[in-house]
Amino acid sequence: MPTDDEFADAFTDGFARALRGAAELAPEPVRHTLAAQAEQRGRRRRRRRRAVVASALAVLVLAGAGGFTALGGRPLGPTGPAAQPDPDRPEMSTRDFVTLITGLLPKGTVQELNTDGPEKLSGHTTGATLLFDDGAGASIVEFSVERTNLRPDAGAVCTDGFQTPQDACDRTVRPDGSVLVIDKLRNQNAKDGREWRVTWAAPDGRRVSFTEYNGQPATANRPEPPVADSTRLTELVTDPAWDRVFAALAPVKDAPRPGDSPPPAPAAGGPSxxxxxxxxxxxxxxxxxxxxxxxxxxxxxxxxxxxxxxxxxxxxxxxxxxxxxxxxxxxxxxxxxxxxxxxxxxxxxxxxxxxxxxxxxxxxxxxxxxxxxxxxxxxxxxxxxxxxxxxxxxxxxxxxxxxxxxxxxxxxxxx
CATH class of the missing domain: 3.40.1000 (Protein Transport Mog1p; Chain A)
Incomplete structure (x- = not known):
């Protein structure tokens, strides 16, 4: 049975952003496979970490701080277990990674919120949290690039609108077998707050995710997040430029292969x-x-x-x-x-x-x-x-x- 914390997660889907003691209570339920269950639990943990970054940023803005460094949350650079160095794997510096994602964003200014990561990418996954300003209101955006052992049906799923406020979610299976999800969520704890998540998951386990807010998670300063066009969002996570990042990330064990047959459905674990x-x-x-x-x-x-x-x-x-x-x-x-x-x-x-x-x-x-x-x-x-x-x-x-x-x-x- 879920713990009390998990009940609170499930029922409130909160996005509390207080600097200390912040706890984002936003579960994501079962949609497809058991792998999807584990994946969504991981997303919830990552959003809790992201809440700390957002809260710290809000405090600094209120205080008139001039820079944004070492705010916690997701570090820039590799996350998860360290991988063994591979001399045959291309190298990519974190500076090159930031330059790449900055080039993919629309015209505007970018401030890095996490600049204390390792100098080079090395693990299975990497990401960055940025403050992006296109002139219509500075907004937090986050990128995540991962090698996973998930098939696309588990790697890209819609949030359940029964548990999380949601305006819409579009899920598309592309001709190459990859899955694209554009999930537009509402934040019930911030007036007019929006959180849009875009995920592309490939048949071989590669995945790119982009999350953007219409301002900061606790304070909206514009009607929509900065990248509002669905075509532009699709281009953002499917751009061939990500191939360079994937080449620098370590492979994962049991990664799926294109053309693999779907795994057998899990045995029923109890009454329907x-x-x-x-x-x-x-x-x-x-x-x-x-x-x-x-x-x-x-x-x-x-x-x-x-x-x-x-x-x-x-x-x-x-x-x-x-x-x-x-x-x-x-x-x-x-x-x-x-x-x-x-x-x-x-x-x-x-x-x-x-x-x-x-x-x-x-x-x-x-x-x-x-x-x-x-x-x-x-x-x-x-x-x-x-x-x-x-x-x-x-x-x-x-x-x-x-x-x-x-x-x-x-x-x-x-x-």
Whole structure:
């Protein structure tokens, strides 16, 4: 079951940009394969790091700082595990890399936000965060160039609009088998904020990503990000100039090859969303009305005694990871409104209420109940007031945590 932090991630998709203690809460859900799941979790970690860069920049701008160096976040140059030097691999300096990406941007001025990386590219991935000003408002932009072991269907995916505010997402399979995604997201924590992400993923695992804001992540200063034309965005991430960068990056193990057959679909890891909803509905309290169901997210809208909320259910099959999580849960202190109850057979039932974060309680926005079984399987319910996972509102939910607990512990789930 997701932790409290992950619940907060899923429901708020926040882009908080405070200099200290910043935490961007923006998950990206399953869209295609298990590889995509892992990839999207990595993106979330990278966005958290990027939030620190953006926050530091905002503070410097407010303070009237004249330069931008060593602000943290993604370093310029290689990231990830260091690769063994290859004398046959072409070299590329970080200065050449910055010159290359500056040349790909439209006419304007560029300031580097990270200039403390290694002198030469060497790992599997590299990137840079810049402040780009085309005369219509300085904006943060970020480039990432990677060699991955992901096929295009996992390397370039749309964000789920159920969990993240989204204006549009266009996903195109190109004639060469590569995939292009242009994902236009909204920032609900910054008035009129926009974050546009463009990703190109090749059949051999190469990937170029470009992210741009309409200003700084916490403060919009223009209607749209600086590179607004879809054709121009496509050209930006598919330009042949990236070949030089890829040549300088180390290859990765198990990289796909063009023409490879798709991997077999992963075996089902538990009941389908439709099956979960079919079991959930009869367990609702007498008098509860289900207004609509969303099988894609195992969620439904329920009204009970005049109150309406969204209710989501999830289940994980028995696993070593689940057993480890249960065994180590006692090491982590409960959050302020969390209640844990362990049965004689070792089953742990956890209920919780929280706001926009692990320890936030004012206002309470999320109500959860989870059951951790000794074999590592898990069943969890989550409830909030809103039409999707980023519009949680305060107020009494349709079902209280005791009712959620009664549903989660019903024997029907084990049958």
């Amino acid at each position: 969303n439709a099956e979960l909803l079919a079991k959930l509905v009869p367990l609702l309290p007498a008098g509860a009305e289900v207004e609509k169901q969303d099988p894609g997210h195992a969620a439904l809208t329920v009204t009970y005694q005049g109150r309406t909320s969204m209710l989501q259910v999830g289940a994980d099959p028995a696993s070593e990871r689940g057993r480890d999580e249960l065994a180590t849960m006692d090491r982590n202190p409960p959050t302020p409104l969390e209640v844990r109850q362990k049965g004689a057979d070792g089953t742990l039932v956890v209920t919780n209420r929280f706001g926009n974060g692990k320890s936030a309680t004012n206002p309470v926005l999320h109500w959860t109940a989870a059951v951790h079984y000794p074999d590592g399987s898990q069943l969890w319910l989550s409830e909030w007031n809103g039409e999707n996972q980023y519009t949680a509102r305060p107020g009494d939910p349709a079902l209280d945590v005791d009712q959620l607990k009664a549903i989660a512990t019903a024997p029907a789930w084990r049958s």
